[in-house]
Amino acid sequence: MSRIVMKFGGTSVRDIDRIRHVAGRVAKVRREGHEVVAVVSAMAGDTDRLIRLAHEITPDPSDRELDMLLSSGERITSALLAMALSTDGIPARSFSGRQVGIHTDSTHTKARIERIDGARLEQSLREGVVPVVAGFQGISPSEDVTTLGRGGSDTTAVALAVAIAADRCDIYTDVTGVFTADPNMVPRARKLDRISYEEMLEMAALGAKVLHSRSVEFAMRYRMPLRVLSTFSEDPGTLVTEEDRTMEQMVVSGVTLDRNQAQVVVCDVPDRPGLAATLFRELSDNALIVDMIVQNVGQDHLTDISFTVPRSEARKTLRIARDVATRIGAGQVKTREDISKISIVGVGMRSHSGVAARMFETLAAEGINILMISTSEIKISCLIDEKYGELAARVIHSTFGLDRNEPGDPSRG
Amino acid sequence: MSRIVMKFGGTSVRDIDRIRHVAGRVAKVRREGHEVVAVVSAMAGDTDRLIRLAHEITPDPSDRELDMLLSSGERITSALLAMALSTDGIPARSFSGRQVGIHTDSTHTKARIERIDGARLEQSLREGVVPVVAGFQGISPSEDVTTLGRGGSDTTAVALAVAIAADRCDIYTDVTGVFTADPNMVPRARKLDRISYEEMLEMAALGAKVLHSRSVEFAMRYRMPLRVLSTFSEDPGTLVTEEDRTMEQMVVSGVTLDRNQAQVVVCDVPDRPGLAATLFRELSDNALIVDMIVQNVGQDHLTDISFTVPRSEARKTLRIARDVATRIGAGQVKTREDISKISIVGVGMRSHSGVAARMFETLAAEGINILMISTSEIKISCLIDEKYGELAARVIHSTFGLDRNEPGDPSRG
Numbered sequence: 001m002s003r004i005v006m007k008f009g010g011t012s013v014r015d016i017d018r019i020r021h022v023a024g025r026v027a028k029v030r031r032e033g034h035e036v037v038a039v040v041s042a043m044a045g046d047t048d049r050l051i052r053l054a055h056e057i058t059p060d061p062s063d064r065e066l067d068m069l070l071s072s073g074e075r076i077t078s079a080l081l082a083m084a085l086s087t088d089g090i091p092a093r094s095f096s097g098r099q100v101g102i103h104t105d106s107t108h109t110k111a112r113i114e115r116i117d118g119a120r121l122e123q124s125l126r127e128g129v130v131p132v133v134a135g136f137q138g139i140s141p142s143e144d145v146t147t148l149g150r151g152g153s154d155t156t157a158v159a160l161a162v163a164i165a166a167d168r169c170d171i172y173t174d175v176t177g178v179f180t181a182d183p184n185m186v187p188r189a190r191k192l193d194r195i196s197y198e199e200m201l202e203m204a205a206l207g208a209k210v211l212h213s214r215s216v217e218f219a220m221r222y223r224m225p226l227r228v229l230s231t232f233s234e235d236p237g238t239l240v241t242e243e244d245r246t247m248e249q250m251v252v253s254g255v256t257l258d259r260n261q262a263q264v265v266v267c268d269v270p271d272r273p274g275l276a277a278t279l280f281r282e283l284s285d286n287a288l289i290v291d292m293i294v295q296n297v298g299q300d301h302l303t304d305i306s307f308t309v310p311r312s313e314a315r316k317t318l319r320i321a322r323d324v325a326t327r328i329g330a331g332q333v334k335t336r337e338d339i340s341k342i343s344i345v346g347v348g349m350r351s352h353s354g355v356a357a358r359m360f361e362t363l364a365a366e367g368i369n370i371l372m373i374s375t376s377e378i379k380i381s382c383l384i385d386e387k388y389g390e391l392a393a394r395v396i397h398s399t400f401g402l403d404r405n406e407p408g409d410p411s412r413g
Numbered sequence: 414m415s416r417i418v419m420k421f422g423g424t425s426v427r428d429i430d431r432i433r434h435v436a437g438r439v440a441k442v443r444r445e446g447h448e449v450v451a452v453v454s455a456m457a458g459d460t461d462r463l464i465r466l467a468h469e470i471t472p473d474p475s476d477r478e479l480d481m482l483l484s485s486g487e488r489i490t491s492a493l494l495a496m497a498l499s500t501d502g503i504p505a506r507s508f509s510g511r512q513v514g515i516h517t518d519s520t521h522t523k524a525r526i527e528r529i530d531g532a533r534l535e536q537s538l539r540e541g542v543v544p545v546v547a548g549f550q551g552i553s554p555s556e557d558v559t560t561l562g563r564g565g566s567d568t569t570a571v572a573l574a575v576a577i578a579a580d581r582c583d584i585y586t587d588v589t590g591v592f593t594a595d596p597n598m599v600p601r602a603r604k605l606d607r608i609s610y611e612e613m614l615e616m617a618a619l620g621a622k623v624l625h626s627r628s629v630e631f632a633m634r635y636r637m638p639l640r641v642l643s644t645f646s647e648d649p650g651t652l653v654t655e656e657d658r659t660m661e662q663m664v665v666s667g668v669t670l671d672r673n674q675a676q677v678v679v680c681d682v683p684d685r686p687g688l689a690a691t692l693f694r695e696l697s698d699n700a701l702i703v704d705m706i707v708q709n710v711g712q713d714h715l716t717d718i719s720f721t722v723p724r725s726e727a728r729k730t731l732r733i734a735r736d737v738a739t740r741i742g743a744g745q746v747k748t749r750e751d752i753s754k755i756s757i758v759g760v761g762m763r764s765h766s767g768v769a770a771r772m773f774e775t776l777a778a779e780g781i782n783i784l785m786i787s788t789s790e791i792k793i794s795c796l797i798d799e800k801y802g803e804l805a806a807r808v809i810h811s812t813f814g815l816d817r818n819e820p821g822d823p824s825r826g
């Protein structure tokens with residue numbers, strides 16, 4: 001008998017038919033003899049409806065009130081799923097975040113979990129009742145409702161799994177697992193059976209939308225095995241877990257393409273200590289999140305500093321960077337939006353040399369110019385011309401041996 | 414400066430435009446220097462939508478889960494109204510039933526309030542922040558969400574008003590107040606400026622739908638003045654309060670017609686002690702609520718027992734009454750559904766004689782036969798042929814001097 005947390009996202013509980021289907025999946029695991037805790041998101045569309053109502057009132061609603069408003073979506077789903085389970089003959093009980101003791105700080109709309117009092121969940125499990133928990137929410141020290149921000153329900157699921165020492169946390173989505181690349185872009189992409197926390201984190205940060213990086217960090221910190229699988233398929237999905245010997249011996253686990261970046265180049269920066277710091281402090285004070293940063297060694301005591309920001313922030317960044325450039329005596333500031341970031345991720349890079357060279361050669365062989373490069377221990381990213389993005393993803397996917405033998409419906413991978 | 418609880422029903426907060434309008438009304442009272450607590454129902458239609466979802470899953474959802482589900486409607490409205498008030502420049506904060514300390518028993522879907530811890534409301538008022546409370550809900554000793562059943566938000570408002578020693582509880586509806594009769598039936602009906610708790614209770618029990626009798630009972634017990642008024646008009650409404658000298662010296666305050674009754678007659682019941690008790694015990698054990706009861710003195714030691722029940726229960730009642738009749742050796746059992754109950758209510762009856770006679774004479778003058786009569790200290794009801802119902806209401810309304818001088822739009826009364 002295992003103890004399993006099963007989390008279902010918004011598309012999995014979009015309507016009553018799907019909620020019934022989800023109840024069936026939970027019931028099956030329960031009937032196999034496992035202890036089950038279900039965690040649910042709001043029904044797809046519900047949260048958008050509530051946000052729309054709030055924005056009809058004011059473009060800038062208070063965070064505390066938004067949390068009171070939005071948290072109701074998950075409560076609704078939890079009650080409906082508990083009803084569906086009871087109807088299936090599985091005793092079940094809905095719980096709000098407060099009721100299962102999810103205590104957070106007071107940062108409304110993006111609260112952090114501070115502690116979990118798992119007593120009520122334990123009691124429910126002892127009674128043989130399946131707890132159905134409203135995800136995404138907790139309660140602040142002043143007893144106000146808080147929400148956990150993006151990926152909040154995944155975080156709820158992982159945190160509860162840790163609190164009750166579950167054997168595993170299963171995240172049910174509308175895809176069959178984690179893929180070596182986006183199957184829409186790389187038809188020969190295949191589903192991974194296992195992936196390490198570190199790789200999953202890099203892939204989440206690079207834009208693979210299956211899991212939010214926060215829940216992966218949480219799982220990694222507490223060594224909680226995560227499984228990503230589809231509500232609508234019997235595929236066992238992808239296990240996200242600690243790196244171990246039994247893991248497939250692949251150098252690279254996945255290829256991701258991020259089309260949402262813009263490049264900014266500050267030219268002719270005088271080569272004096274502290275000028276780069278001045279620039280990035282100013283950007284950070286304006287809440288701009290900078291991704292890649294490259295500083296070229298220049299001539300005549302002048303350097304170029306290049307970096308990338310989310311494309312939606314390009315104009316704001318340009319304005320601020322130009323201010324700073326004037327102040328520090330740098331030259332012109334240029335932006336480019338027609339670029340993409342292609343990345344490879346894999347723990348195998350730690351023990352394999354030449355991975356970067358192989359990636360650069362592959363791009364060169366296709367005549368693709370590299371604008372910027374940045375690397376971490378298990379990741380290599382190259383900024384390239386946007387128009388070559390999909391081609392680059394496919395050839396790199398192939399180069400590192402990730403292709404399936406037969407292209408086809410990747411969901412059957 | 415007064416302390417006022419303002420409660421808004423579902424039609425008053427049906428959409429964002431109306432929520433904005435409600436915010437305007439609350440803001441106006443606040444700006445006049447009063448301390449205000451707002452209590453809200455779910456947006457009209459929201460509760461029905463949630464019930465429909467539950468019934469798509471099961472015809473018989475658990476009461477605990479229904480409460481979790483339905484309580485979200487009021488939470489949504491409270492957050493939206495708090496946002497609208499803040500946008501209007503009035504600091505406001507939403508609260509769930511739990512957050513304002515509404516402790517109930519564990520009877521899900523029709524919980525009773527056991528105590529209220531008003532500390533958080535007091536704190537909010539001290540800070541100059543308008544609390545916006547989700548009506549209809551509380552929390553059980555096991556920390557589960559409960560709802561208060563029909564008229565629940567009115568009850569929330571009155572109970573909070575009592576807990577914080579408010580000067581008054583204003584119930585905003587879609588009518589301008591309590592009328593001497595249903596204006597759709599009696600065009601000359603007029604709005605009452607004041608009415609006593611006792612009269613309001615009788616009228617609520619008789620089917621005047623403005624206030625649920627439970628909230629009136631609560632207000633009466635704690636002597637909390639209630640005001641019924643319209644969200645959409647500047648009319649001061651009707652004050653429901655203790656009977657006092659300044660009250661209009663009317664014998665009768667209102668006329669009501671209940672079309673939802675059925676008459677049952679058990680004929681030829683042997684005149685022995687305990688037989689009537691047997692009948693009504695059996696009906697009560699089957700959860701049938703009997704309204705009027707009349708036992709005629711009969712001949713030959715046989716009596717007829719007549720009573721009324723809600724029309725929807727007529728067939729069930731007939732079946733049970735026939736069983737009992739057989740057992741106790743009574744005669745046939747007959748039902749009639751084409752009847753109505755016309756009633757007059759007024760504390761003036763206590764000090765005026767001849768009121769009943771005047772009512773009977775008025776009906777007789779129109780050739781209306783009386784099938785049954787029942788009276789209380791401040792109420793007289795007659796069961797009559799359904800087809801004469803509206804005529805009876807109009808002539809009695811006139812006889813007791815309730816008519817306005819000019820018929821017309823009663824909402825402008």
